[in-house]
Amino acid sequence: MAITCANCAAVCCRLEVPCIGDHDIPEHLxxxxxxxxxxxxxxxxxxxxxxxxxxxxxxxxxRRPLPCRELQTGGPDCLAERARFAAESG
Ligand code: SF4
Ligand code: SF4
Known part of the structure; x- marks a missing residue:
């Protein structure tokens, strides 16, 4: 199956994301x-x-932070998180 965010449970959104650079992220998040x-x-x-x-x-x-903007679909972090999630899900 092609790697696309459309068929993914946003598993990269479990990574730790530093708020670096200029940003306008709501403080409560x-x-x-x-x-x-x-x-x-x-x-x-x-x-x-x-x-x-x-x-x-x-x-x-x-308004998402820089690391989220730079994470590449199909890149190493994406593939690692998809594999981790698949292993957890059995
Ligand atoms: S893990 Fe990869 S495919 Fe899934 S939402 Fe994130 S960038 Fe998209
Ligand atoms: S801020 Fe980043 S990690 Fe959080 S939901 Fe948005 S894209 Fe996912």
Whole structure:
């Protein structure tokens, strides 16, 4: 099956995402890590707090942080997360 975000459960949205560079991300969707760096907040189940759970796509797409913009569909991080999710799902 072709690798496309259209048939993926947004599994890259479980990665830790640092809020680097200029951004306009709603504050309540972010948090500081132990070292004092701002990152996207994640829910107890691991998914990013900005994820639209009904559609399983980004709820702040136009304002999403730089790492999310740069993550390549079919690239190493994408493939690793898809494989991890598939292994977890059995
Ligand atoms: S970039 Fe990869 S892991 Fe992320 S939603 Fe698209 S296909 Fe899924
Ligand atoms: S900001 Fe959007 S694209 Fe980035 S991890 Fe969160 S839901 Fe996914």
């Amino acid at each position: 972010t948090e500081y890590d132990g070292a004092g760096y701002l990152r996207m907040r994640r829910l107890d189940d691991g998914w990013c707090a900005a994820l639209n759970r009904a559609e399983m796509n980004c709820g702040i797409y136009a």
